[in-house]
Amino acid sequence: MTNPVVKASGIVKRYGHVTAIDHSDFELYPGEILAVIGDNGAGKSSIVKAICGATIPDEGEILIEGKKVNFTSPIDARDMGIEIVYQNLALSPALSIADNMFTGREIRKEGFLGKFLRMLDKPAMETFAREKLTELGLMTVQSIKQPVETLSGGQRQGVAVARAAAFATKFIIMDEPTAALGVKESRKVLELMKDVKARGIPIILISHNMPHVFEVADRIHVHRLGKRLCTIDPKDYTMSDAVAFMTGAKEPPAEITA
Amino acid sequence: MTNPVVKASGIVKRYGHVTAIDHSDFELYPGEILAVIGDNGAGKSSIVKAICGATIPDEGEILIEGKKVNFTSPIDARDMGIEIVYQNLALSPALSIADNMFTGREIRKEGFLGKFLRMLDKPAMETFAREKLTELGLMTVQSIKQPVETLSGGQRQGVAVARAAAFATKFIIMDEPTAALGVKESRKVLELMKDVKARGIPIILISHNMPHVFEVADRIHVHRLGKRLCTIDPKDYTMSDAVAFMTGAKEPPAEITA
Amino acid sequence: ETGACLITKTDTNPFFVKMKEGALEGAAANGINLSTFAGKYDGDVETQVAAVETCIASGAKGILITPTDSRALAPVVTQAREAGLLVIALDTAFEPADTADATFATDNFKAGVLIGQWAKAKMGADAANAKIALLDLNASEISVDYQRDNGFLQGFGIDIKDPTDIGDEDDPRIVGNDVTNGSPDGGRQAMENLLQIDPEINLVYTINEPAAAGAYEALKAAGKEDGVLIVSVDGGCPGVKDIAGGVIGATSMQFPLLMASKGIEAISAFAADGTKPQNSEGLDFFNTGVELITDAPVDGVPSLTSEEGLNKCWG
Amino acid sequence: MSDATDKASEGQSFEQNLDQSAKEVAQFKVKNTSLLNRIQHLLHNNPTLVPVIVLVISLIAFGFIAGSKFFSAFNLSLILQQVSIIGILAAAQSLIIITAGIDLSVAAIMVLMSVVMGNLAVFMGVPSGLAILTGMAGGVGAGLMNGWFITKIKLPPFITTLGTWSIFYALLLWLSGAQSIRGQDIDANASFLKFFGQSFNIGGARITFSAILMVLVFVVLWYMLNKTAWGRHVYAIGDDKEAAEMSGIRTDRTLLSVYGLAGLVCAFAGWASIGRVGSISPQSFYEGNLDSITAVVIGGISLFGGRGSIMGALFGALIVGVFRSGLRLSGVDVLWQVFAIGWLIIIAVAIDQWIRRVSA
Amino acid sequence: MSDATDKASEGQSFEQNLDQSAKEVAQFKVKNTSLLNRIQHLLHNNPTLVPVIVLVISLIAFGFIAGSKFFSAFNLSLILQQVSIIGILAAAQSLIIITAGIDLSVAAIMVLMSVVMGNLAVFMGVPSGLAILTGMAGGVGAGLMNGWFITKIKLPPFITTLGTWSIFYALLLWLSGAQSIRGQDIDANASFLKFFGQSFNIGGARITFSAILMVLVFVVLWYMLNKTAWGRHVYAIGDDKEAAEMSGIRTDRTLLSVYGLAGLVCAFAGWASIGRVGSISPQSFYEGNLDSITAVVIGGISLFGGRGSIMGALFGALIVGVFRSGLRLSGVDVLWQVFAIGWLIIIAVAIDQWIRRVSA
Numbered sequence A, B: 001m002t003n004p005v006v007k008a009s010g011i012v013k014r015y016g017h018v019t020a021i022d023h024s025d026f027e028l029y030p031g032e033i034l035a036v037i038g039d040n041g042a043g044k045s046s047i048v049k050a051i052c053g054a055t056i057p058d059e060g061e062i063l064i065e066g067k068k069v070n071f072t073s074p075i076d077a078r079d080m081g082i083e084i085v086y087q088n089l090a091l092s093p094a095l096s097i098a099d100n101m102f103t104g105r106e107i108r109k110e111g112f113l114g115k116f117l118r119m120l121d122k123p124a125m126e127t128f129a130r131e132k133l134t135e136l137g138l139m140t141v142q143s144i145k146q147p148v149e150t151l152s153g154g155q156r157q158g159v160a161v162a163r164a165a166a167f168a169t170k171f172i173i174m175d176e177p178t179a180a181l182g183v184k185e186s187r188k189v190l191e192l193m194k195d196v197k198a199r200g201i202p203i204i205l206i207s208h209n210m211p212h213v214f215e216v217a218d219r220i221h222v223h224r225l226g227k228r229l230c231t232i233d234p235k236d237y238t239m240s241d242a243v244a245f246m247t248g249a250k251e252p253p254a255e256i257t258a
Numbered sequence C: 001e002t003g004a005c006l007i008t009k010t011d012t013n014p015f016f017v018k019m020k021e022g023a024l025e026g027a028a029a030n031g032i033n034l035s036t037f038a039g040k041y042d043g044d045v046e047t048q049v050a051a052v053e054t055c056i057a058s059g060a061k062g063i064l065i066t067p068t069d070s071r072a073l074a075p076v077v078t079q080a081r082e083a084g085l086l087v088i089a090l091d092t093a094f095e096p097a098d099t100a101d102a103t104f105a106t107d108n109f110k111a112g113v114l115i116g117q118w119a120k121a122k123m124g125a126d127a128a129n130a131k132i133a134l135l136d137l138n139a140s141e142i143s144v145d146y147q148r149d150n151g152f153l154q155g156f157g158i159d160i161k162d163p164t165d166i167g168d169e170d171d172p173r174i175v176g177n178d179v180t181n182g183s184p185d186g187g188r189q190a191m192e193n194l195l196q197i198d199p200e201i202n203l204v205y206t207i208n209e210p211a212a213a214g215a216y217e218a219l220k221a222a223g224k225e226d227g228v229l230i231v232s233v234d235g236g237c238p239g240v241k242d243i244a245g246g247v248i249g250a251t252s253m254q255f256p257l258l259m260a261s262k263g264i265e266a267i268s269a270f271a272a273d274g275t276k277p278q279n280s281e282g283l284d285f286f287n288t289g290v291e292l293i294t295d296a297p298v299d300g301v302p303s304l305t306s307e308e309g310l311n312k313c314w315g
Numbered sequence D, E: 001m002s003d004a005t006d007k008a009s010e011g012q013s014f015e016q017n018l019d020q021s022a023k024e025v026a027q028f029k030v031k032n033t034s035l036l037n038r039i040q041h042l043l044h045n046n047p048t049l050v051p052v053i054v055l056v057i058s059l060i061a062f063g064f065i066a067g068s069k070f071f072s073a074f075n076l077s078l079i080l081q082q083v084s085i086i087g088i089l090a091a092a093q094s095l096i097i098i099t100a101g102i103d104l105s106v107a108a109i110m111v112l113m114s115v116v117m118g119n120l121a122v123f124m125g126v127p128s129g130l131a132i133l134t135g136m137a138g139g140v141g142a143g144l145m146n147g148w149f150i151t152k153i154k155l156p157p158f159i160t161t162l163g164t165w166s167i168f169y170a171l172l173l174w175l176s177g178a179q180s181i182r183g184q185d186i187d188a189n190a191s192f193l194k195f196f197g198q199s200f201n202i203g204g205a206r207i208t209f210s211a212i213l214m215v216l217v218f219v220v221l222w223y224m225l226n227k228t229a230w231g232r233h234v235y236a237i238g239d240d241k242e243a244a245e246m247s248g249i250r251t252d253r254t255l256l257s258v259y260g261l262a263g264l265v266c267a268f269a270g271w272a273s274i275g276r277v278g279s280i281s282p283q284s285f286y287e288g289n290l291d292s293i294t295a296v297v298i299g300g301i302s303l304f305g306g307r308g309s310i311m312g313a314l315f316g317a318l319i320v321g322v323f324r325s326g327l328r329l330s331g332v333d334v335l336w337q338v339f340a341i342g343w344l345i346i347i348a349v350a351i352d353q354w355i356r357r358v359s360a
């Protein structure tokens, strides 16, 4: 087997009396789509946040491409080409769609204006943003200059997904990227994920939507009570098996538990 | 046909250049579960917000049980026994689960303490809150005193749904109540909706999950480009018809358009 | 109709409120149209500068000003004089004093000296073992503050070192300085603090009478109101009544109404025929006088009783 | 119709085993319960302890620096007494800051109401009790005026109270003619106005009624905020006003009651200040607003609203009082006292933040 | 395995017609474009116009009340000049308020730096240019000190700057010995310090360099905030700091740069104030903080951060200047000026709010 892109072991995170991650392991391999499934509150968001530096774990070790990392902020992760779609989206409500899409990597005008006066090329950013939304089938966004807070729930999620997909170079974490999306828009996101995978960029997908998971995932990480319960191959198990494992209705066979 | 519980006609809402609702009609009948489906940004949230007073429409008329209403705040709606699960949940992040569940209808202690000192009966409220979460299958909530902001996305949604279901007397509006929920928790919410319906209380359900919609809905309102496109009976049409209508892939037959 | 302006330091201090009333009365009598301005707090140079500018713009003939900063206002006042206005400093002199056409003021240092001399005489032999508390205005040590404080100490016979600095003295009789913001709550707190440092304090200098009233409350709460002398400066009517009531031992009275009415007269004369007022002999300002008010007169320091004071007090 | 099977009311096929899923609330064994760990948990669950700790530390520190004079029962009770007026104001301020507001007019309301009481009782011959009641009503009125602008005209609290501060301040100067009312006149005509100036001794400590009033005000407000529905609503509004409104709280009505109550507390502070100061001076407490805000923030109440216990403000006020007293007794020059208090504010809050972070 | 069919990579059955779905961006016909409607849209898209309208209304109102004296070119230019220092401070304050902070120390930094420049150039014989550069560097340093506490120690901006305000204030009293530096001394030794006091006339109006500096400062900051990536980051931080951090903005670094820049602007204000006042007074501008905040809020910049244009603060400062001047020229008594300004602040912001609401 190839070397994992991400390898985390023994991660622990506690908040006062509440345990969010309980000695969990995690692996992501090159070029795969890894789905993470589990009950609400199982700790899925917590573990991916620990991987990308959005929370700092109390214990445990994280290796990225074999090198130990100690991210103190998601910016460190981003600088390595890791993009994240957070469950709460992490958009700046009062800024426009284009501004949100480009935070931290704005396009500047050509020539003097851009070089010395550092002027932004707003038309270029707006055109790009509109293109990306259209790719996602979000045809209801009437003005690309709308502040994000005036968008509908699904439109917002579309902005976050488009941003991550456009800029990732190492891997992407998507925390329930289709939760608020409609049928058509969800389909586009799944296509987009396949495209990204085809570009050789692995994806971590957290989702409660079993048909989606079984459609796109190469491997499924089942999370339960703060730790990885098992990893399954979607070709070997059915959706109802996966659901049974994650809700505690069935014990997974010993050979796949981790 | 019986008189509708809610009858709205010609509703319009514009935000500057953006049109959210474009002369839309809406009806809810007694005892039914009415599903509202549509693309992201079609205006589903906007129209239910107009009905419950969370936004004030620019034009149009709303009748509740035949009487014209002019809500200026969701409190007016709530006083009539209308409960809403908002898409953004409307929870107070720093307050505990129990506090959130009971805002505006807190339980006071018996006797002197409660009557004259107006002391809250916190244990009673906490027990009740725990019970409701357990009914929804949210077994991962470790402490009922946790502030809501520390809950996972799905746990939060569970709190909002439990609150609405527990207190409604006239009808309930649920804006994508299962978007962030797991398989098990979603199932429980669907059961809960059937219970509520059995109690004679109608429900407006906005959802992008077609299997859920077709499982519980008595009637489906298809929303497109800010207005009602048609209403369909789930027994007469398939999911793919519904999806085709809502995305504009097919024109609905003339007899069902509205 | 002749226009004139009165610019006071603040509109919250009764001293300036009375000055304004006096000026308005005088203006009415002399047919002068008087506009009044005030800073927002002691030291509010910006507002006073703006006020002078507004006066120039409004075409007034003269300005009466209590400069909130004797140096900082000089440039704008010079502008006003260049524009042909008569500028008279009231209560506080400019540095140098000839920045204005004339100054009608109390000698604040002299006011301090008077109460210092009185306290020394009153204590007699005990003066050598006095324990002195100094309740000043605030941390920024404006001129009124250091002049009164240092005047008092000099009158009491203490080496004041730098006459523009508060608290640089090293006489062991001084227990300490604290600030009051010139208000009774500040006076009480400052007195409590200094009593904590030395409960034997028997002489208290205060920047003004409200601070003195607060100091008295602190002494009373500590059961020491009888053994301690309090001296102050200002001569407001409540202060004079406090002399009669035994709260304050002596206070130096100033005459804001006189300053104001003199100022108005001067402007009126200037408007009529261009004459400018003269200073008091030997001084670089026109002294509107200070009177010591006390019900326990001592030899060598002329004084008025509180009863006489009540007829002259200004608030 | 290919998806006909999905219409079965039994749900989608993969849900078939759901009824066997786990049914207990999740629990985790937490192994290490070292002392440090337990202290962390204690602080985590009782954030009000943090200002208490800062208070204790600064008491001890000044005990060393300023010596035994500082640590005497008398001096400690003196600090309590000196803090009492600003402390009561801080209680009013806390109420408002918890709703994510800020009130720059608290001190002006307080002084205005003390002037109203004094004018009525001393100069106009109104019985003291009635004068005080009028002052209280005036305080409520002034608070409601703020609340009205904020809820009905939707002005930001900062700008509203900046405006009403000017208004109240002008009124109090006008009513008083910028002149103070003398202590003796009060004693002669209306000694009841000085009620809170009384005191009694216990073992060297002198406890004034105003200090007791302060503690009482805090206890009552703490009860209201933490044990009643009204209090929960106040926190919810400060947390997220829109969410509070959507979840059924009458935010405008609650906010009005908060501002009215804060005005009442300010009027009480005004009454107490007459006893404390001994006279009624329009010039007093000019910086009371900033002082009260300082106390609130040092006490760990978030300026963004919705977080923090009102008891924190009590300890915050005490911390400031201890610093002020300790510095004076250590003989620090006024100028350097200003300097030191600047640093101490920063350091006190830094310690508070640090402890909170460690325990998070 | 009952759900085997769902594994088909073509998606669920009901998605079969998706490729025929509509492909244009939604558009709506908006019928009524009456004048009122168009004005509403204009205001909706350019909220800065609101303070401009308030400014124009108050200009006209005072033109009627205070008469031709008020409306002269000279008086209008005088207002501009009187507003310039507070205006520059308001620019610095806006920067910080846009990040959801607040800076109570702007005026203290300004005065401290003017004292530093004056001491160096007048008393210590340092060439004026170098003295000014030192002052500028000091301003940046003071700002960075605030920024450091806020970003590294995570103190709330309010409490940080409350603390540093005391610190800077004590330092400036100490450096100046609480004494002003005379205008004559500056003229004699370092007239360049008074550079911004110069002026020229155009048609009866006297335009000082400090007024030009104020306008320049606003234009430059407006450009930076609206046309560069840095500016977008500043807004994003004010909007939601956590979201900004998560979406890849180095919030700490950006905040530091904001505080440093604000400090520099304050130092410029200090330099300009020497020209404006003609001398250097440690006591001046004690309430400059509140005045600058007032200007910012009247200008429609939200105290909660992330919203509003910096240009609003310029108009806010002008509105206050117009009120002050108009009241003065109308011969209103000082006491009632305070009263009127309180009301006018409230009314100005109420009009602003009202227009925004109508246009929402």
Ligand SMILES: Nc1ncnc2c1ncn2[C@@H]1O[C@H](COP(=O)(O)OP(=O)(O)OP(=O)(O)O)[C@@H](O)[C@H]1O
Residues within 6 Å of the ligand: A015, A018, A019, A020, A021, A038, A039, A040, A041, A042, A043, A044, A045, A046, A047, A087, B140, B141, B142, B146, B149, B150, B151, B152, B153, B154, B155, B180, B182
């Ligand atoms: N800041 C926090 N403080 C306290 N508890 C927390 C905090 N963040 C998360 N938790 C707790 O940690 C547990 C795991 O949360 P997490 O968000 O990782 O769940 P999840 O698997 O992503 O759930 P969902 O599917 O609902 O998003 C939950 O019980 C939650 O209450």
Ligand SMILES: Nc1ncnc2c1ncn2[C@@H]1O[C@H](COP(=O)(O)OP(=O)(O)OP(=O)(O)O)[C@@H](O)[C@H]1O
Residues within 6 Å of the ligand: A140, A141, A142, A146, A149, A150, A151, A152, A153, A154, A155, A180, A182, B015, B018, B019, B020, B021, B038, B039, B040, B041, B042, B043, B044, B045, B046, B047, B087
């Ligand atoms: N406050 C607002 N200002 C401007 N535009 C708004 C505002 N609120 C909603 N809109 C716009 O109105 C349209 C309808 O939004 P709405 O939230 O009703 O959609 P929705 O059907 O609920 O979508 P979703 O399924 O994604 O939740 C969207 O185009 C949105 O951008």
Ligand SMILES: [Mg+2]
Residues within 6 Å of the ligand: A044, A045, A046, A087, A175, B152, B153, B154
């Ligand atoms: Mg999650």
Ligand SMILES: [Mg+2]
Residues within 6 Å of the ligand: A152, A153, A154, B044, B045, B046, B087, B175
């Ligand atoms: Mg919606």
